[in-house]
Amino acid sequence: MRERQTDESPGRRARIRAATAVAIFCLVAAGLFVAPPDDLYLWAKALHLIAVISWMAGLLYLPRLFVYHTDHAPGSPASETFKVMEQRLYRVIMTPAMMLAWLLGLYLAWTVYGFHGGWLHAKLGCVVALTVVHVHFGRAVRAFAADANRRTGRQWRLWNEVPALLMIAIVILAVVKPI
Structure with a gap:
């Protein structure tokens, strides 16, 4: 019989791989x-962009998982699978990516x-709002885990548009710097 990704062994291996990557x-x-190279700014900017892209991918995908999760009865096999997917996405990808995006962004x-x-202050305000959305999604992960x-x-489709x-x-403020 084939192992499912929700079984303990594949989950442990996935956590190890993700922790290794982080x-x-x-x-x-x-x-x-x-040991900073001469072009440290470019390296910091590249790592910042990688972290932001990873964080955004999770912020755009997680509410879609919530939409699909709401279609299944609490305790059903599909619901239990969505719980695992949501928790792994939030804890293993999104939260570390958010922390790295913040650290590197503040450095830059x-x-x-x-x-x-003014553009930077407005951008930081939007990033704070994005962080609030991240925390809100984390609470939703916990609520789904508790079948609550x-x-x-x-409603989750609408929340999907916020990030x-x-x-x-954020991109317009960072690139165009209109204010």
Whole structure:
């Protein structure tokens, strides 16, 4: 019989692989700051973008999982599978990516811009809002895990748009610097 991804053994292996990937990313980032190359800014920017893309992928995908999860009765095999998927996505990918995006972003904001500029303050405000959405999704992961979700699939579809709108604002502020 084939092992399912919700079984303990594949889950343990997935956690080990994910932890290894995060550790390697952190070691590379730390190595760049301990022995900085001449183009440290470009390396920090590249790692920041990798972290942001990973975080955004999770923020855009997790509410879709919630939509699909609401279609299944609590305790059903599908519901239990969605619980595992949601928890792994949130804890193993999204949260480490968010932390790295914040750390590298603050480093870049300080070293390059000295935290000056209206566009930067507006962008940071949007990133704070995105972090609030992240925390809200974390609470939803816990609610689904406890079979206590109170939102409908339609409500989760609407929540799915919030990170996308914030991302658009953040990218425009970072690239165009309109204010």
